[in-house]
Amino acid sequence: MMKVLVVDDSRVMRRTIARVAEEMGLEVVEAANGAEALTKLQDNAHEIALTILDWSMPVMDGFQVLEKIRSTRTFNHIPVLMATSDGVDTDVKRAIAAGAKDYLVNPFSKEQIKARIERHIPKSHVTCADMRAKAPAGAAGAAEHAQQ
Amino acid sequence: MKRLGYISATAENVAMLRQLLGPRWEVVHCPPHDITVGPDFAAVIFELASCGQDIVELPEAIMAACRNAAVPFFICAAQNETVSFTTSLLDTIAGIIHRPFRRPQLDELLNTPEANVDDLTVFSLYHHFVNAVGKVLQVTGEITVERDTIYSLGKFDAFGDLSGSVRLSGALAGRAILSLYRDFAVELTGRIIGCDRAHVTGDDFTEAANEIANQVGGVIRTVLWNENRQFDISLPELIFNAESPPVATAPEQWFAAILRAENHLLKLQLALQVCRPEIVPAG
Numbered sequence: 466m467m468k469v470l471v472v473d474d475s476r477v478m479r480r481t482i483a484r485v486a487e488e489m490g491l492e493v494v495e496a497a498n499g500a501e502a503l504t505k506l507q508d509n510a511h512e513i514a515l516t517i518l519d520w521s522m523p524v525m526d527g528f529q530v531l532e533k534i535r536s537t538r539t540f541n542h543i544p545v546l547m548a549t550s551d552g553v554d555t556d557v558k559r560a561i562a563a564g565a566k567d568y569l570v571n572p573f574s575k576e577q578i579k580a581r582i583e584r585h586i587p588k589s590h591v592t593c594a595d596m597r598a599k600a601p602a603g604a605a606g607a608a609e610h611a612q613q
Numbered sequence: 614m615k616r617l618g619y620i621s622a623t624a625e626n627v628a629m630l631r632q633l634l635g636p637r638w639e640v641v642h643c644p645p646h647d648i649t650v651g652p653d654f655a656a657v658i659f660e661l662a663s664c665g666q667d668i669v670e671l672p673e674a675i676m677a678a679c680r681n682a683a684v685p686f687f688i689c690a691a692q693n694e695t696v697s698f699t700t701s702l703l704d705t706i707a708g709i710i711h712r713p714f715r716r717p718q719l720d721e722l723l724n725t726p727e728a729n730v731d732d733l734t735v736f737s738l739y740h741h742f743v744n745a746v747g748k749v750l751q752v753t754g755e756i757t758v759e760r761d762t763i764y765s766l767g768k769f770d771a772f773g774d775l776s777g778s779v780r781l782s783g784a785l786a787g788r789a790i791l792s793l794y795r796d797f798a799v800e801l802t803g804r805i806i807g808c809d810r811a812h813v814t815g816d817d818f819t820e821a822a823n824e825i826a827n828q829v830g831g832v833i834r835t836v837l838w839n840e841n842r843q844f845d846i847s848l849p850e851l852i853f854n855a856e857s858p859p860v861a862t863a864p865e866q867w868f869a870a871i872l873r874a875e876n877h878l879l880k881l882q883l884a885l886q887v888c889r890p891e892i893v894p895a896g
Contacts, residue, residue, distance in 0.1 A: 475823070475824055477806060477807075477821065480807045481753070549831070550830070551830075570831075571749075573752065575755075
């Protein structure tokens with residue numbers, strides 16, 4: 466199952482995003498800070514399809530984490546979606562310039578999160594995973610077969 | 614002082630507008646059928662309910678007079694099933710106040726020593742604050758929030774069982790207090806945290822309040838960033854009103870909004886002051 470890494474120091478935000486991703490049939494890996502995020506990326510580099518990264522976190526902010534992701538060959542292919550608590554243009558431009566694929570500005574709705582995830586994770590992955598999650602055991606095999 | 618023409622049939626509404634806008638604005642009460650629009654008006658507000666039967670011709674005549682005098686013209690809608698008159702009036706005023714703050718004009722204002730942008734922006738900030746709180750509750754709590762009543766008042770009034778209070782400092786200074794009844798606080802916190810209301814604890818109140826403050830602060834920060842103003846917002850202090858009701862420590866002018874969410878009421882009270890930003894010379 467495709468995984469989404471959600472990095473945010475706020476448990477509320479992690480759970481809000483995670484609920485949406487889980488409803489889409491994705492598995493969620495959570496990290497409460499930048500260091501934890503890098504460890505989780507290292508451990509799950511081949512399964513994580515998208516990282517949703519909060520901009521403002523203590524110790525290591527989202528921008529620093531983003532730079533680290535982009536400079537690490539093991540996981541620099543994973544698209545990063547920055548979540549910011551304000552929509553200040555310079556911050557958004559800075560994130561995009563640093564390699565973020567997209568951004569979300571708080572307060573964002575579930576629909577906005579879902580739309581952004583769909584934009585960056587190939588729909589076939591989401592759909593098939595969703596089908597596997599919802600279908601009975603026999604049907605899951607058929608979905609996998611169809612994907613191949 | 615800016616002059617604002619207000620076409621209203623009732624003196625009470627004019628008095629309300631004067632109270633809302635404060636002493637920096639001169640609100641001129643214009644009778645609907647006898648208005649002379651001069652270029653000294655910053656804008657003209659036309660209260661739709663004032664025109665009686667002439668619902669088309671009278672607004673068009675006044676609009677033409679405003680166009681000739683190059684004065685912005687705003688229609689304030691009458692009360693209907695979903696929007697109160699006060700809310701409509703506030704939206705109208707916010708539109709007027711925001712007009713001067715498009716980037717080029719703002720630069721001009723900020724670089725003019727005698728310009729006093731503070732009094733002009735504080736009202737629209739109240740408006741942004743109310744909108745931001747509504748939007749954040751709506752998104753995080755998945756609850757429909759409507760503005761019920763908005764008014765300015767001289768003193769702070771305690772409300773409900775529980776209040777979350779934040780202090781702001783920097784270019785925007787003051788205090789914002791959101792109060793509600795305990796039952797709704799539990800419900801809202803459960804929705805924000807994503808757990809059943811039966812399992813909501815005191816720590817969850819704090820976490821939900823932090824999230825609301827963080828997101829509202831973000832919205833206001835975005836609004837102010839374009840006006841070159843930066844401020845800090847404190848972590849919210851949770852106050853159980855029965856134990857120690859929140860009190861205003863200074864004789865501030867408070868602004869209040871009653872919000873309605875699924876038959877529950879919340880009260881947002883604000884006392885804000887906009888401080889003049891430092892102008893850093895280019896280069």
